[in-house]
Amino acid sequence: MLGMFFGGLMSVNSGTAEGMVVVVLLFLYAALLFFPAWYYYKFSTLTKLAINTGDNNALEDGFDYLKRFYKFIGILVIVVIALYVLFLIFGIAMLTNMRSTF
Amino acid sequence: MESNFNNGDLRVTPGMETNWRITSKWAMFFAVLGFIVTGLYLLSALAIIPALRMMAAMGTLPEPVNSLIGSFSWVIVLLYLGALACVFLLALYHLRFSNSINRALNFTDQNAFANAWLNLRNHFRLYGIMTITFIALYLIMLVAVLIFVGRMTDTGANY
Numbered sequence: 001m002l003g004m005f006f007g008g009l010m011s012v013n014s015g016t017a018e019g020m021v022v023v024v025l026l027f028l029y030a031a032l033l034f035f036p037a038w039y040y041y042k043f044s045t046l047t048k049l050a051i052n053t054g055d056n057n058a059l060e061d062g063f064d065y066l067k068r069f070y071k072f073i074g075i076l077v078i079v080v081i082a083l084y085v086l087f088l089i090f091g092i093a094m095l096t097n098m099r100s101t102f
Numbered sequence: 103m104e105s106n107f108n109n110g111d112l113r114v115t116p117g118m119e120t121n122w123r124i125t126s127k128w129a130m131f132f133a134v135l136g137f138i139v140t141g142l143y144l145l146s147a148l149a150i151i152p153a154l155r156m157m158a159a160m161g162t163l164p165e166p167v168n169s170l171i172g173s174f175s176w177v178i179v180l181l182y183l184g185a186l187a188c189v190f191l192l193a194l195y196h197l198r199f200s201n202s203i204n205r206a207l208n209f210t211d212q213n214a215f216a217n218a219w220l221n222l223r224n225h226f227r228l229y230g231i232m233t234i235t236f237i238a239l240y241l242i243m244l245v246a247v248l249i250f251v252g253r254m255t256d257t258g259a260n261y
Contacts, residue, residue, distance in 0.1 A: 050112065051112075054112055056112055056113055056115065059112055059118070060115055060117050060118050060121075063118050063121040063122065063125070064117070064121050066121070066125055067121040067122075067124050067125045067128075070124070070125050070128035070129065070132075071124065071128060073128075073132075074128040074131055074132070077131075077132075077135065
């Protein structure tokens with residue numbers, strides 16, 4: 001993460017278009033890491049608050065954040081699997097293409 | 103833990119029920135995915151373990167790694183199977199959580215409700231222990247690499 005950060009800063013300093021792409025990817029990556037952690041944190045604190053004070057609204061919000069966490073990670077996993085399949089198809093297509101040109 | 107929590111204050115609301123149902127669906131998804139991953143890793147273990155032994159026997163790997171794998175291949179196998187068992191258990195806890203919370207909501211079964219949260223707790227506990235173990239392993243590897251590099255530069259200075 002830190003390496004990506006400094007790498008991104010360096011490529012921005014070089015002033016190329018690739019630098020901006022790296023920075024955008026970096027922020028995307030940071031968001032992907034931040035949201036699950038934030039949902040987990042909210043679930044933990046709200047549920048603890050509900051148990052300690054008997055606050056039903058906090059309990060409901062806590063479970064809502066647990067649901068959001070699962071939904072976020074679930075969709076992320078589906079997207080990653082889809083990307084794998086896409087790259088696999090892309091790779092096989094490239095390989096067959098290379099073989100046919102030789 | 104202080105237990106000043108009042109049973110009468112906390113109730114199950116319709117919003118919670120829908121949240122639990124959606125959570126249980128995703129937990130089931132992760133459970134199925136976990137079982138598939140376990141199966142795939144088991145299959146790859148069948149290929150990797152003989153390959154490692156063969157490479158060690160032929161001496162194709164660089165020297166410290168080669169003799170380490172040669173004499174400690176059973177340690178690698180045990181570590182691999184241990185990690186595999188952890189992945190399997192994580193999926194199993196998710197499966198039980200998903201099934202129990204659904205049974206609890208459909209038949210207002212208090213035992214199933216308690217069982218569901220017990221399994222989610224077990225899942226989080228195992229996940230936490232695994233995370234701590236991995237962080238500790240990273241630190242150990244970092245220290246080992248630093249010591250190794252330090253020795254290399256020490257001997258290098260003698261030339």
